[in-house]
Amino acid sequence: MVLNLAERPGRGAGRTVTPAEKAQARSVSLRRIGALFTGHRNQLTLVVTIIVASSVLGMASPFLLREVIDVALPQSDLRLLVYLVLGMVVVAAVTSVLGVIQTWISTGVGQRVMHRLRVDVFSHLQRQSVSFFTKTRTGEVQSRITNDIGGMQSVVTSTATSIAANLTTVVATIVAMVALTWQLTLISLLVLPPAIYLTRRVAKMRQQITAERQRELAELNVIIEEGLSINGVQLSKTMGAGAAQTERFTGSSNRLIDLELRSELSGRWRMAAMNIIFAVIPATIYLAAGLPFAAGAMSIGTLVAFTALQGNLFRPLMSLLDVSVTLTSSLALFARIFEYLDLPVDIASPVRPVRLPEVRGHLRFEDVTFAYDSSPAAALAGVTLDVPAGSSLALVGETGSGKSTIAALITRFYDPTAGRITIDGVDLRDLDLSDLSDIVGVVSQETYLLHTTIRENLRYAKPDATDAELVAAATAAQIHSLIAALPDGYDTMVGSRGHRFSGGEKQRIAIARTLLRDPRILVLDEATSALDNETERAVQRAFDELARGRTTVTIAHRLSTVRDADQIAVIDHGRILESGTHESLLLDGGRYSTLAG
Template identity: 45%
Template structure:
């Protein structure tokens, strides 16, 4: 196996899921733990099942009574009316009880699905950035949608279905023995002809469904990637429509093949079932005819047992025969969900964590080392730094040096492997995540906006902000006039990931969003190199109020930011190699001077204003 090399979060590789847990009694207990909050409704459902099973015997009794009466009529119509009325009432009651049972079972299944979705979403939100860099969003959506959605079948088919089948089989057998023990024994002898094939076909059906489900999950993940805004832009930029069509056709072809196989397994099983459904009653009728001729039973008994009760018994026994398949599938479904629910949170609040008070903005790293999971070397190695409140710090260094990792540790997207990160002398591991988040505002290189209105995107940082505060932030970020010029102003929907806006407009929106939040510490990953001169000037102007009186860390790509910084930190191979002002570092003649000569010096232009804190 080749060595793993992973330094930055964007380089994380998915090495595959862990082996699924083995089936155990603990797993079964855990699953039934989700049913406990609904035990009262469950008892009502079981009572409905019992009543429905008893009422389901009425057609057989009514049929027997009618045939036997008509075979030896007394001339009175009353018994016929009574029998027919009893059959209608039993059918009506059975239907009403079935509706109630369906409502209760649906309520229970939807409640369990609600609980699982809440837990799963909460667990996913609590995962570190490393989890999302090696997980496909389509797979996560499949767990949330398909797997949790399958719980409804687990509740109705496996749990309540098992009880239904047991009660139906038991009540049917009791009545059959009461009517004719000879026909009942004959039916039991013929039952394996129906059950044995269904067992093997059930297993084959389960395997086919499992493979189909996996292929559906693969297709969902693929479509999520390719048909997203970023994915489709990449496809069109490289003219890969033909290649993606072929790739989709391959997945679609496999899915079609699997679904046809699944359908044909069911069709073949249906054909054999029909054959056995004809053969079994025919043999029973032959035997029943012998019993009638020999005077051991009546015609009504034979018709009721053979045409109604035997079919009812075969149906319930067949369902019980495939119960192990349903149970195995249900446990496998819960296993897939539990794999995510059991994921440990890499960044978790300590039980005694306290609120971080209003920060002054002093930041310090004390001998911090950190390595991403699966990396062959550390992303940071023994980094120590101290920044006074209100200072603008520029992080400079080659690609992959560890600049982004420093900002991720400060925001506590990860915890350091060694050392500590502190704000105002408080170790971040000792404060609540929410109180820390209130003190930090981030502007990412890729400014993400939701498919929502301008107002909703701005107030995402602080929903309680007033209209005046929101518009003041937009004026400070030089984006208010642009927003007012939009067709619906602040109610204009910006599109998925904000793709209705230009790069500069999205950045100024992101800057305004952080100003609305009003944090004490600002983290900015510059992306101004992709903007035109006018947009760059507007973004640079928007940064002035953002940095004012705040401790600011900027992953600098522009000369204006570097020159305006109170302090420049030069990172190389995970180490802090130089620190100082621009002039001091140039005079030292080290790595910064080399980067300045290669990257920054050619950018000098009188048209670009400098950022000043």
């Protein structure tokens, strides 16, 4: 069996998965689940050995009990009675200690497997292109990592050991029962056919319900993320949508109640039926032992020992069947996780990346065409640009003309559909992604700050940066004096998404963070759009100073910020209409002169 990726998450604005039927149609290879435990074979072998030893040792108790009832008590043999009782205590003590050791080892293995799975999913998603995240709701991604992997915990941490323990116990118990009386053993095993039938029915129901529940949990996560984030709360308050959001959350929560009830009741009905069967079997055995034709055929001690063994059989047998239900229902969770792990990485580092011994920063676009997946029309068409090392390029044009798409291609958020982009003559696709992030620094119009201190936000760009380097970067971005005036200085918490600061302050912190990386190529995607005129002029002066020796690509609506660029390109509908200096473009009287007017 293999995972059928009928549809990848994030295709569209609604749910990120197809309807329930497709999710239920997925199947997961048990071999693939077993492969999660690769590297833990020695520990698992030890666990199985402990389980077998514990199960076999536990079978001694009924035989000791039989000797107590049939021999020691009738014959008033105190010495034998003491030995038998001590033997029963030792058996209980040893099996208990072995159980603790087995639980310690198996739980440790399970938790390490869970840790590895969480890390694998997180790191694989980190490698996904920006395109994936623009199509997938954040709450859905969070739900897969937390709810789905969390729901698999009991399967990963205890299922294998539970199967081994209960299977060993069942086999050992049946052998012991046959040794006591094979006739009564046959009567006891009459419980198997109805138990297996009921379990299979419950397992199928649970699998369907589990898939539905996880989708609903993902929906609940999305509602929480959208409704309780700072931006979501502000939108809700300004739109008066609080009641509607609460109603949406209430509906999702109510659906979860129904799913949980269905899941629990499906198991309870089976348990009720099995309890009745388990009560009938011992009663039948007692009746059979008392019938005239069976009178004297077995001792009371044998009957008591047999019924004790029978109880030991039913408990692990039910546990085995419960494991079957849990494993079957959890396949829906494994399907959702493996679906993410199987996502192809669209933007990846090459197997043999080209290393630039010395980065000059010569940037070129060579007949570049690009189209987004969601749009049949090209966002860029035949764009050719040449930005010599240390020079500056300004991109101007109306909203939606393709300026930010050019910036996204420089950072390799996307790859061109046709043509190529080079730095110092090397195609971006031939560079390691980590090297590219060191070469290209970006400050965009949409500033994102982490919910931590200013210091840690800056060090996100350079973890080993000294305090002096932080101050230098903040000073260049015209934000140091403001930070220094705060009671906690650089240890001030910025708040969720930086909402403690104004738009201009957040943008200057982001500028400082980028400058801390000291990139050879700067991409400023309307980086001063949130600044007032005075602050903008100050930051622009800092950029002018810092741009010396760097290649700078600036995107701006305000032509005042780009008039001194070495070259200016006017973009319209993904094409370059004209390019030149500020003065030459004004003299040409084309689109640029219209924008400048």
